[in-house]
Amino acid sequence: MSAVKKDPSFIWRIATLTGICGIFFTILFACLGLRQFVERKEYREKEERQTKRRILQPAPRGEIHDRDGRLLVGNQSRHSAVIYLEQIRKEFRSQYLEDVRDIRALREPIRKGMTHAQVKEHLGLFDRHHEDESSVTLTYNKYLKVVFENSVVARTSVSSSDLQWEARLKVVRRYLEQVNKIIGRSETISRKKFERHFNRKLLLPFTLVPKLTAEEYARLLDQLPLDSPVQIFTDSTRFYPYHSAASHTLGYVVFSEVDDEAEEIEGHNLKTFRLKGKQGKTGLELSFNDQLDGTPGGEIWRVDPMGFQFELEKKQLPTFGQSMQTSLDIDLQMLAEEQITHKKAAVVALDVKTGEVLALASKPDYNLNDLTPYISTKVYRRIESEGGWLPRATQGLYPPGSTFKILTTIAAMRQGQVHNETDFECKGVELIGINREEFRCHNPRGHLAIKIQRALALSCNTYFYHYGVRTGIDHISTEARRFGLHTSTGIELPHETRRMLIPDKEWKKVRIGEPWRPGDTANSAIGQGYILVTPLQMACFTASVARGETLTKPTILRVPDTQRSNINHGGEPIGLSKEQTQQIFQGMEKAVQFGTAQLCKIPGIRIAAKTGTAQVKDSDRNSPTFGQKLTLAWFIGFAPVEKPSIAIAICVEGTDPNDNYQGGTTAAPIARNLFWTYFAKKSQQQLTQTP
Amino acid sequence: MLFLAWALLPIPLKKAVRNGFHEFQVPSWEALSWGRDLQNFWAGRANRHSELISQGRDLARLNGAFRLQVMENESLRQELQRMEALLDLPPRPRYRYEVARVTHRQIGTWWHEMVVRKGRDDGITEGNGVVYAGGVVGKVQKVYEGTSIVRLVTSPGFRMPATLHGQTQPLFIQGLQHGSIGKPTGRVRNVPISSNVTPENPGYLVSTSLGQVFPNGLHIGKVEHLEQSSNGLFREGTVQFPSELYNLNEVAILVPLPSTTKTALKRN
Structure with a gap:
């Protein structure tokens, strides 16, 4: 031992080995440190x-x-009813082992070299059959594959993966059967659905029975053990009372x-x-x-x-x-919808001062509860065929008809073409342009001597042909733009249309390639021709006129009481004198008293209104009335005249050329009911607020 | 060693031993129960004649009042049947009331159970509802030849559907863990968000026939405070069960009548 100690080469070797080990250990610890601290x-x-x-x-x-x-x-x-898969893992395993035992027992008597007849004797008939060039594979009892080569058994095989899936499915189906028994349903689950859930969402519970009724829910609560892997899963859906x-x-x-x-x-x-x-x-x-x-x-x-x-x-x-909190008044909303049931129509009611939307109705529509939790193809197609997807109030584009005469009047008054005492002789026809083209009034005998108030009240066409042409399309279109009729209102609803149209000379030249004619101006003056607006725009226009301003910014949100007095709609004063404004208001009021809007009269409430009956060609290629002329019944109005608080715009589409829809007879009664309900509710609120 | 032997015992054998043990205990419980009844009998006999006469008179008055109420109930029941026939409503579940004496109680932290003196021989099956004059007691957990184990509504492992008095939307009640001392409490969950209760104006929980175990309207307990549930969809709170549930001497087991067990679920 002492000799070994004294051997310098041995000591050197030991030292070298120790050094090498030391280096290796240093590297090892350095790497460990790197892993543990640096790359942690x-x-x-x-x-x-x-x-x-x-x-x-x-x-x-x-x-x-x-x-x-x-x-x-x-x-x-x-x-x-859902099942938590992690709670039945043991059952998956034991079922799999049981299935393996069964399949082994089945496979046991099958030996190499057996003929098909001998195999049949043991296993009975096969489930599936597969043939290739050299062999025939027969599947027995779902998973046992017997391969025949030269008409004798060459080998047997079992797909372990298939067996595993089948075992899992068996266990889940057992629980489903238990649930079905309790609630009296006969739900099933497919292997595809189960496999997809197992592979992608193993952590989430697997749904056995969706959408339990209250009765089924109560039964399961009562009869499922508290520690069962089947439990009741609750989530929420939207609900529309x-x-x-x-x-x-x-x-x-x-x-x-x-x-x-x-x-x-x-x-x-x-x-x-x-x-x-x-x-x-x-x-x-x-x-x-x-x-x-x-x-x-x-x-x-x-x-x-x-x-x-x-x-x-x-x-x-x-x-x-x-x-x-929205600005909608559900009473008014429901009444508006009830009034236009079975029609294609839109109704808009606004608070004149704040621009709050009190009612925004479009028909046809859909039951929101049918669309939750998902829209079935059947429901989608039904709504599609009825035309229910289109929100007509914000996306429906229509010529405004005679309701546009209010704007023509404002433009003519601002251009000095129409005065309070301007007399006009309506002979039932007006000759327009160099070609003296005939433009007829709706009253063939004419309204005879007529002033602006009566012209508005009786909706005399020739009056507005005449003064519209004298005012000129440039001024009319400028005025319409000033009232924001050329652009969307900016309401907080998605997809409001931007395709509204206020035509002018430039537009016609570019889009149609023709020069503007006086006849186009005459048509525009009465809201026909190329003009297209939405019912919401007309409601905003009405509220603006009632307030004496050019713009109304509608909102679907309730304006807090503290902000109601400071609303700035971003417009400007219309620019008419008080007398001129009164002339328009009186004209609209007379329309209610003895004119075209008589059917919206309510004793004790001063209503200013204008009706319109426009004509359009049906442009829906799928409609049986494609290309035929249909009528539109319009109504715009506000009340009370002395202190306007509500503005209404209504547009009812004719669906058949034989429909005799008119603003005065079709739309005005709807407006009457809305005004009546609004004021009845208001007076009731005032009564309850009065100490 | 004993634990190991028990653990290694096959399950059917374990079950047999457990059942045998229960059946073995039953006579002693029954004897105790009979003894208590006898004690009460002799205590009753020790009363003075004048007291018995006075109590008998009170009882006769009560009987008279109840007889009137039974007649009124019968008339209302017929009226109800007529209305149901008019509206073509599905038949409501009907039950036979099997009155049973309580022989033994096990009120522990993990379960609250009682043994009653009626079993398989009397047509009792597992899952039958158990009630008393004050409302719901629980459900039959296990049935033996002449006895049954009833799991109380206060037991932590117990869950049942219910409704708030005056409402129809089902919610559920679950017993909470607590010792034998103190008021029995539970948890009510899935209460509609619009429900509001206060200590001054508590919500009374009653049974619902939707689960087909209990009839409608049997008192279960009361809840004085509700808070929002964790998923924000419902409210939940603590239920206070009647304290006499732990001192009952007699209960009634609801055995569904055969015709009603076949009632098909009316799907919404």
Whole structure:
């Protein structure tokens, strides 16, 4: 031993070995340090990605109320029977083992070299048959494959994967059977659906029976054991207590995935499972989607190597979306819709002062409850065939007919063409232009000597042909633009049309390639020809006239009481003298007293109105009346004249050439009922507010 | 060693041992129960004649009042049947009331149960509802030949659908863990968001026939405060159950009459 100690080469070798070991260990520890300290974050992330899963839960959406706080859109619970797969893993395994035992027992007597007849004797008839060039494969009892070569058994095989799926499905189907027995349904599940869920959403419960009724829900609560893997899962759907009321305005929601970008929920790098949320598709649901949508909640789970839940690491509850209050008065809205049921029509009622939309009705429409939780093809097609998807109040474009005469009057007065005492002789026809083209009045015998007030009250066409041409299209179109009729109103609803049209000489030259003729001006003066506006625009125009301004910015949101007196619509004074304004108002009031709008008369309330009956060619190629002339019944009006508070615009479309729709007889009675309800409610509110 | 032997015992054998143990215990519980009844009988006999006469008179008055109420109920029942026939409503579940004496109670942290002196021989089956004069008691958990184990509504493992008095939307009640001392409480969940209760104006929870175990309107408990649930869709709160649930001597088991068990679910 001492000799070994003294051997210098040995000591040198030991030292060298120690040095080498030392270097290796230093490298090892350095690498370990690198992994543990420097690259810690990277490995931590990798580990988390591998072992953690995130579940995002949608938040309940905020509610929508009318101006008096009544619920227009809410949430209602929807129950479904689900199974938590991680709780039945053991059953999956034992079922699989049982199936393997069965299939082995089945396979046991099959030997190489057996003929088909001998195999048949043991296994009976085969389920499937597959043949290729050298062999024939027969499948028995679903999964046992027997391969025959030269008419004798060459080998047998079983697909382990198939067996595993079948075992899982058997277990799930057993639980489904239990649920079916309790609630009396006969639901089934397909392997495809189950496999898809298992592969993609293993962490989420698998739905056995969707949309449970209250009775089924109660039965399951009563009869399912508390610790059963089958449980009742509750989520929410939109609920519309007034069914189809204001459907276009409120809009509907569609399924969407929970927003992954939500910063409040950590774990962006983790594999994420999302429960279905909702997203606004149309109407207010779309415009105010961000506000109505709450903050989603989330869970972070540690999972086992198979991907089943192991331990809940973090949980964040979803928070409710913000609710909103609209300016709609649901009583007025429902009345407006009731008045135009079975018609193609639009009704708009505005608060003159604030521009708040009190009613925004379009028919045909749809029952919002039919569109939740999803729109079936059948429902979609029905609404499509009825023409119910179009919100006519904001997207329907129509020539305004005689209601446009108010604007022609304003333009003519501002150009000094029409005075209070201007006399005109209506002979029932007006000759326009160099060619002396005949333009007829709706009264063939003529209105004889007529002034502006009577011309408005009786809607004399020749009066407005005459003074419209004298005023000129340039001034009329400029005036229309000043009132904002050439552009969308900017209401907080999506997809408001921008295709409205106020024609002028330049437009006709560019678009049609023809010069402007005096006849075009005459047509424009009475709201015919190329002019196209929406009912909402005409309601805004009416409110503007009532207020003596050029613009009204409509809003679907309730204006807080503190801001009601400071509304700036962004317009300017019309630029008429008080007398001129009175002439127009009196003309409109006389239309109600003895003129075309008599059917909207309400004793005790001074209403100013103008009716119109326009003609259009049906441009719908799918319509049986394509290319034929249809009538449009218009009404615009406001009340009370002394202090206007409500403005109404109505447009009813004729659907058949034989429809005898007229502004005075079709639209005016609808307006009467709206005015009556509005003022009755207002006086009732005043009574209740009076101490 | 004993635990290991028990753990290694096959399940059917374990079950047999457990059942055998229960059946073995039953005579002693029954004997105790009979003994209590006898004790009450002799305590009753010790009363003075004048007291008995006075109590008998009170009882006769009560009987008279109840007889009138029974007649009124019968008339209302017929009226109800007539209306249901007019509206073509599906038949409501009907039950036979099997009155049973309570022989034994097990009120622990994990479960609240009682053993009653009626079993398979009397047509009792597992899952039957159990009630008393003050409302719901629980459900039959296990049935033996002459006895049954009833799990109380206060038990942590118990869940049942219910409604708030005056409402129709089903919610559910679940017992909470607590010892044998203190007021029995539970949790009510899935209460509609519009429901509002206060200690001055509490909400009374009643049974619903939707689950087909109990008839409508039997008192379960009361809730004085509701808070928003974690998913924001509902409200939930703590239920206070009647404290006499732990002192009952007699209950009635609801045995569904055969015709009603076949009632098909009316799908919405």
